[in-house]
């Protein structure tokens with residue numbers, strides 16, 4: 317299977333645009349990038365907008381595109397959805413359920429509703445427990461206590477993302493960050509600061525999936541092979557996890573590595589879901605790039621920046637490019653394999669992409685090649 | 687100002703909140719497999735059976751982790767920032783969210799002990815350094 321085309325809207329503030337409209341724009345651009353006509357699409361996999369759930373949302377997007385897909389609908393794993401649905405699209409094509417699939421997402425929490433992001437903490441609200449930041453902060457505190465992870469090490473992840481994003485004309489926040497500035501960033505829920513937390517952005521993205529043979533028939537210009545994919549779902553609420561500092565990201569990556577027949581040492585560049593710096597740090601550990609607990613040391617000294625041992629989030633990630641949940645990481649992986657990134661890793665031949673949702677509740681992985 | 691976000695009482699969890707009001711922290715234990723848990727649920731999450739009973743916790747526990755809110759996400763807590771919310775594991779196994787009261791410096795895995803406090807008439811399972 318290959319990713320035959322990618323497309324996206326502008327990122328940031330898109331007032332007045334509904335998510336169906338944004339999905340259509342992203343799908344149109346992905347079809348243009350693949351150089352194919354809408355008529356060949358017979359699979360449509362859509363992520364339900366996180367900011368507002370709607371019944372039969374996948375069918376609304378299909379109607380807006382005058383498509384009657386053989387396989388279509390929404391899937392919900394929060395931010396892990398996209399790598400997962402790319403996997404489901406591959407399996408659907410392999411099983412003969414469809415031939416050419418689009419995987420798409422749109423969300424408008426910046427100018428539309430943010431109700432889903434601000435939900436109260438249930439009965440635990442009586443103790444002052446609210447929102448998503450605190451779940452990540454709870455995990456970060458445990459990681460710092462168990463392994464001695466330092467604030468400056470979380471900061472190194474934000475600095476790398478913002479450095480890369482500053483060089484990406486599509487990034488919503490093109491403002492480079494230094495470690496000193498990071499350390500001055502105000503606490504939100506300690507031990508997390510404002511600059512540990514991703515952007516809130518409107519936007520949409522889409523990718524086109526088909527077999528390599530179909531891509532040749534349709535004369536797709538720059539297909540990028542999908543080498544492996546996997547999923548793993550921690551599922552339990554943060555306080556209930558017997559081990560807070562390892563997640564099912566490990567299972568997800570092992571599944572994807574096995575399918576691709578490679579290991580972490582073969583990866584040249586990584587797009588690691590960075591809704592919070594601690595999520596990226598733990599994913600690097602769970603993906604086997606270093607030992608559990610050594611993530612802090614791994615990200616230091618420019619190791620994860622362009623020119624370092626493992627450049628990550630070369631388009632700026634959720635911390636700089638767009639807070640949109642996930643598909644932008646896949647698109648940047650495709651650009652790296654095509655050699656067209658604004659922060660191109662020279663000679664990169666393998667890229668791993670992580671997607672995750674909730675509070676490290678869901679996880680999916682994609683490995684791309686050349 | 688928004689009102690205190692009081693817990694929602696249900697048929698399932700009323701024994702928990704009634705227990706706290708009477709000075710006892712209760713948890714559920716499965717009569718079939720012995721698994722113990724919080725918060726309240728209708729089936730044992732281990733063996734999936736629905737035969738269970740309430741037991742009183744010793745009040746001894748361990749601090750798994752904690753956070754400090756510097757921003758209030760609800761009016762009621764605006765005057766309280768910075769305040770902590772902690773994950774506590776009871777000696778019997780169940781885990782709950784709580785607040786750690788007192789001035790002791792917090793560190794992971796430190797022993798903590800139950801210190802029930804009332805807020806707006808609701809007894810809450812807070813803890814202090816033990």
Ligand SMILES: [Zn+2]
Pocket residue numbers: 716717718719720721730731732733734735
């Ligand atoms: Zn049981």
